[in-house]
Amino acid sequence: MSGGDLATPAVRALAPYVIGKPISELSRELGMAEEDIVKLASNENPLGPAPAVLEAMQRSLTEVWLYPDGNGHDLKQALARRHGVALNQVTLGNGSNDLLVLLAEAFLSPDTSAVYSQYAFAIYGIAVQATGARANVAPAHPADHPMALGHDLDAMRAAIDADTRLLYIANPNNPTGTWNTPRQLEAFLDAVPPHVIVALDEAYFEYSRRVDCPDGMQLVARYPNLVVLRTFSKAHALAGVRVGYAISHADVADVLNRVRQPFNVSIPALAGAQAALAEQEQPRRALRLVEEGLRQLQEALPRLGVKMYPTAGNFVLADVGADGSAVYQKLLRQGVIVRPVGGYGLPRCVRITLGTAEQNERLIRSLATAMGKG
Ligand SMILES: Cc1ncc(COP(=O)(O)O)c(C=O)c1O
Numbered sequence: 001m002s003g004g005d006l007a008t009p010a011v012r013a014l015a016p017y018v019i020g021k022p023i024s025e026l027s028r029e030l031g032m033a034e035e036d037i038v039k040l041a042s043n044e045n046p047l048g049p050a051p052a053v054l055e056a057m058q059r060s061l062t063e064v065w066l067y068p069d070g071n072g073h074d075l076k077q078a079l080a081r082r083h084g085v086a087l088n089q090v091t092l093g094n095g096s097n098d099l100l101v102l103l104a105e106a107f108l109s110p111d112t113s114a115v116y117s118q119y120a121f122a123i124y125g126i127a128v129q130a131t132g133a134r135a136n137v138a139p140a141h142p143a144d145h146p147m148a149l150g151h152d153l154d155a156m157r158a159a160i161d162a163d164t165r166l167l168y169i170a171n172p173n174n175p176t177g178t179w180n181t182p183r184q185l186e187a188f189l190d191a192v193p194p195h196v197i198v199a200l201d202e203a204y205f206e207y208s209r210r211v212d213c214p215d216g217m218q219l220v221a222r223y224p225n226l227v228v229l230r231t232f233s234k235a236h237a238l239a240g241v242r243v244g245y246a247i248s249h250a251d252v253a254d255v256l257n258r259v260r261q262p263f264n265v266s267i268p269a270l271a272g273a274q275a276a277l278a279e280q281e282q283p284r285r286a287l288r289l290v291e292e293g294l295r296q297l298q299e300a301l302p303r304l305g306v307k308m309y310p311t312a313g314n315f316v317l318a319d320v321g322a323d324g325s326a327v328y329q330k331l332l333r334q335g336v337i338v339r340p341v342g343g344y345g346l347p348r349c350v351r352i353t354l355g356t357a358e359q360n361e362r363l364i365r366s367l368a369t370a371m372g373k374g
């Protein structure tokens with residue numbers, strides 16, 4: 001018997017999360033310079049953090065011999081002010097991913113169930129499965145629906161049973177880019193029984209302002225079972241330092257803080273996030289870049305026979321009409337990294353992060369070659 005065999009049956013059955021291929025890895029494989037590789041695979045913001053954010057992190061480096069403030073007081077206070085909540089309603093995470101997992105640890109056990117949608121962000125399934133809880137996966141909207149592949153909130157409501165303790169909604173969802181409107185979300189929250197915690201994942205909130213997507217923070221006071229998650233990884237361009245947060249009722253935050261590691265957010269992350277919060281212009285620039293990128297792709301991709309799904313994020317799900325993983329491989333050979341989504345049950349698609357105009361152009365040219373239309 002190997003050590004791995006001693007893991008719980010639930011953990012042994014887990015398939016690991018597939019990350020976007022790192023630039024350094026492809027560089028080694030192809031012998032191509034890292035500068036010549038374009039990565040549009042992890043929904044990162046190519047503008048990078050604002051200069052004041054970089055400076056704040058730089059300044060914080062003199063303190064890294066100390067443990068960080070385990071209560072994250074200053075950042076929490078800034079977040080509480082921003083969202084008009086009390087300090088004890090804020091929980092900090094090592095990225096919002098950390099909080100998605102803490103929610104599962106706090107609310108799930110093998111005799112409970114959790115609900116999420118087909119095609120939902122893959123971490124939900126992994127977090128749930130690791131606890132041994134049952135996953136009630138609700139079918140997504142079908143292909144002929146205006147929000148094809150999106151969360152069907154009626155189906156999610158129907159998937160709740162007496163054992164359900166946790167339900168995840170990604171708004172917008174990754175990898176589909178789909179979203180639910182404020183009216184749909186509020187009607188849903190009214191119908192969810194009080195024994196279920198609703199984790200509303202708004203990782204792409206800043207980008208979702210383009211469409212009729214709700215601001216979950218406005219709903220926290222009304223629904224004591226609602227947890228809204230945000231991150232500094234996407235529009236704030238701090239993916240590499242790992243910091244996200246949850247706003248919820250104080251009772252829920254209290255429980256999350258019991259399972260949280262005491263020093264889960266590092267000193268540079270605390271400093272960077274706090275400085276990023278003061279930046280009004282940087283997320284707006286990120287949104288403008290996405291709007292421009294979308295226009296660029298919308299003009300070019302249909303001509304290559306590629307169908308783009310509507311998106312509220314900084315990425316698009318593209319149906320290449322053929323084997324998505326083969327197209328992914330052909331793009332890799334040209335130094336362009338996108339994300340294959342066969343593991344999500346979307347074998348004809350790839351997910352493309354919207355980059356700079358230059359990166360998008362390179363993607364378009366490489367895609368044309370990959371599809372035999374170059
Ligand atoms: C929907 C969604 N939620 C959460 C995350 C986690 O982001 P982070 O842990 O960097 O905050 C991601 C990252 O890709 C995401 O797409």
